[in-house]
Amino acid sequence: MSSAEQPNAASGGFSGTPQGPVSVPGNVLAELPSPRRCPREDGQAGAAAAAGDAARGTLSRPSQTLDSPRAPPPGELARTPERPWPKKGIGAPGGGFGRREDKGAAPQGPDEASARGAWISGHVLLQLQRRSAASLGGCVGRVLAEKVPVVIRMLRQAVCQVLQGTACCCRTAALPGRVLGPSSWPVPADANFHSASFSETDQPRILITGGLGQLGVGLANTLRKRFGKDNVILSDIRKPSDHIFRSGPFIYSDILDYKNLRETVVNHRITWLFHYSALLSAVGEANVSLARAVNITGLHNILDVATEHNLRLFVPSTIGAFGPTSPRNPTPDLCTQRPRTIYGVSKVHAELIGEYYYYRYGLDFRCLRYPGIISADSQPGGGTTDYAVQIFHDAVKHGKFECNLKPSTRLPMMYIDDCLRATLEVMEAPAESLSMRTYNVNAMSFSPEELAQEVLKHVPEFQITYNVDSVRQAIADSWPMNFDDSNARKDWGWKHDFDLPELVTTMLNFHGFDTRVAQAN
Numbered sequence: 223m224s225s226a227e228q229p230n231a232a233s234g235g236f237s238g239t240p241q242g243p244v245s246v247p248g249n250v251l252a253e254l255p256s257p258r259r260c261p262r263e264d265g266q267a268g269a270a271a272a273a274g275d276a277a278r279g280t281l282s283r284p285s286q287t288l289d290s291p292r293a294p295p296p297g298e299l300a301r302t303p304e305r306p307w308p309k310k311g312i313g314a315p316g317g318g319f320g321r322r323e324d325k326g327a328a329p330q331g332p333d334e335a336s337a338r339g340a341w342i343s344g345h346v347l348l349q350l351q352r353r354s355a356a357s358l359g360g361c362v363g364r365v366l367a368e369k370v371p372v373v374i375r376m377l378r379q380a381v382c383q384v385l386q387g388t389a390c391c392c393r394t395a396a397l398p399g400r401v402l403g404p405s406s407w408p409v410p411a412d413a414n415f416h417s418a419s420f421s422e423t424d425q426p427r428i429l430i431t432g433g434l435g436q437l438g439v440g441l442a443n444t445l446r447k448r449f450g451k452d453n454v455i456l457s458d459i460r461k462p463s464d465h466i467f468r469s470g471p472f473i474y475s476d477i478l479d480y481k482n483l484r485e486t487v488v489n490h491r492i493t494w495l496f497h498y499s500a501l502l503s504a505v506g507e508a509n510v511s512l513a514r515a516v517n518i519t520g521l522h523n524i525l526d527v528a529t530e531h532n533l534r535l536f537v538p539s540t541i542g543a544f545g546p547t548s549p550r551n552p553t554p555d556l557c558t559q560r561p562r563t564i565y566g567v568s569k570v571h572a573e574l575i576g577e578y579y580y581y582r583y584g585l586d587f588r589c590l591r592y593p594g595i596i597s598a599d600s601q602p603g604g605g606t607t608d609y610a611v612q613i614f615h616d617a618v619k620h621g622k623f624e625c626n627l628k629p630s631t632r633l634p635m636m637y638i639d640d641c642l643r644a645t646l647e648v649m650e651a652p653a654e655s656l657s658m659r660t661y662n663v664n665a666m667s668f669s670p671e672e673l674a675q676e677v678l679k680h681v682p683e684f685q686i687t688y689n690v691d692s693v694r695q696a697i698a699d700s701w702p703m704n705f706d707d708s709n710a711r712k713d714w715g716w717k718h719d720f721d722l723p724e725l726v727t728t729m730l731n732f733h734g735f736d737t738r739v740a741q742a743n
Contacts, residue, residue: 425449426534429492431477431524432499434458436597437538437641439466441496444642446470455490458499477520483527494649497524497537502605503697506565517568525575529585536649539573539591539660541634542566542606546700553702555662555709562700577659588648589660593634593667593705595641596725598732606697607633610673617677617684618733626691629671632703636665637720637728644716651714658713664705665718666725676726 428445430438433456445454446469456466457475466472475486477499486492499520506513521537528535544553545560559570576587594607598614609625616623644663648656674686710716720728 425453426494427491428454428494428496429475429486429490430454430456430496430498431475432458432497433472434460434462434466435498435500436595436601437638438496438498440597440599440638441498441642441645442470444646448646455492457486477523478515480523480527483523484530487527487531487533492531492533494534495524495528495536496645497521497535500568501565503540503542503563503565504606504694506568507563507693507697510564513564513568517565518571521568521572521575525579525585525587528587529579529583534586534588534649535576536588536590536645537572537576538645539569539589540566541591541593541701541705542697543569543573543591544700544702548702550701551703552706553662553704554706555658555660563697573660580659586653587659588656590644590648590710591660591662591705592641593636593664595636595638596729597638598729606694606701607635609670610635613670613673613677613686614729614733617681617730621681621683622685622687623674624687624689625670625674626689626694627670627698628690628695629688630669631695631698632667632669633698634664634667634702634705635725636663636718637725640665640718640720643719644710647716648710648714655714658709661710661713661716662705662707663710663716663718664707665720666722667704668722672722673726676722677730680726680730 426449428449430442430445432438433442435458438456438458442454442456451470455471455473456462457473459474459476462472473486473490476482477497487495500517501509501513506517524535524537527533541553542563542565543559543561544550545558545562545566547558547560549557561567561570573589576585576589579585580587594605594610596610601611601615606627609627613623613625641663648661670686670688674684677684707716
């Protein structure tokens with residue numbers, strides 16, 4: 223939340239000088255509960271922390287200015303069956319906060335502990351409400367008297383949600399167990415990772431960021447065929463072509479503008495988000511500061527918005543997430559990752575922080591490590607594997623191609639149709655079928671020399687020369703030669719359709735080589 227959106231707890235929203243001495247408890251207004259659980263909010267410890275404190279039977283020390291016998295030391299209220307709650311203490315008529323010397327029965331369960339914690343908080347706030355008009359006087363008392371009832375209602379609602387969740391085993395608590403407990407890593411067995419506004423019978427509302435890149439337009443076309451034209455919104459900071467603009471909804475969206483991103487999600491009722499905004503490997507090395515802003519800061523905005531609005535989030539990763547110390551042939555899902563490019567570093571960061579948000583906040587985060595993607599209807603975007611796209615453009619226009627990698631440089635590759643289908647399949651896969659948050663996917667692996675030989679079968683006059691770019695070659699030498707995608711094939715049934723011969727035939731046919739292919743055959 224921006225500073226403009228933060229409530230001014232210090233001023234309380236009034237001005238003027240109160241009459242007489244004023245004693246305001248230290249952090250009463252600053253610690254008001256908030257119903258939002260987005261990690262970006264300063265009030266993240268609002269409703270969740272209030273309910274969590276109640277469930278654990280703990281409470282921050284109240285102000286000594288209120289009518290209470292005394293404020294207990296930290297931890298005194300956290301009683302257990304071995305350290306029982308006093309009968310004449312919390313919740314008892316005439317009882318105070320309780321002392322260690324008091325004797326009594328232990329609470330019977332989490333409901334009683336939650337109720338007692340709620341009584342303490344409600345008692346503190348009620349005392350403040352009653353004394354505000356008489357003691358504080360003037361405008362201060364009036365403001366507090368108006369605000370405190372609202373706070374009490376919010377606190378009661380949060381506690382009631384926890385009590386309802388613990389009272390019936392068939393209901394899911396409104397606040398995930400990973401947020402309430404001191405141990406935040408175990409995932410509850412009944413955790414629900416679907417969007418709050420999306421059910422299996424409805425169509426998802428989809429937003430694609432960075433939509434004018436190599437994959438965004440193709441993904442939008444695939445999703446619109448599956449879910450309907452108006453349910454898929456393409457976005458970018460660039461102006462689209464007339465063809466793309468007419469093909470379906472398009473909006474301006476800057477991932478570095480958090481407020482704009484939130485408005486987009488809310489106004490269009492988004493439930494699925496595909497985050498494709500990124501600077502690729504070679505371009506990122508030429509402008510590290512911009513790559514850091516787009517690939518990392520922009521990702522943080524996406525994660526916070528997706529968590530706040532309970533979206534299903536897809537973030538692509540890459541072969542660039544591995545480095546020279548990673549096993550190269552094959553490269554498994556889990557291994558050493560020490561990339562040497564800002565692009566690769568940002569993708570490792572995306573994989574790890576996305577998995578963290580899954581465990582910590584329940585965000586339905588899903589990620590695929592793409593190999594080099596080859597598409598016919600988009601221009602190369604500055605990646606190291608883009609030679610495998612450029613070679614077909616140049617073969618059609620000029621009959622020759624200059625490659626910036628060594629002839630023997632082997633890298634994993636995939637045709638775009640397989641890539642888009644894999645993306646849709648992993649997003650539609652049931653949450654319980656996914657054993658991990660990030661998967662390798664692969665289709666084929668070849669070198670520039672092998673690709674050129676396959677093109678020559680269809681275009682006999684084609685010529686290839688080599689002018690090695692040291693930067694791109696160093697990047698390629700640190701990447702995997704082949705992906706192990708056995709987990710994707712086992713967990714959600716991934717299977718590719720295009721091998722190298724089918725890839726070359728499809729690419730050349732797309733560019734109008736039907737007659738020449740027939741003659742060559």
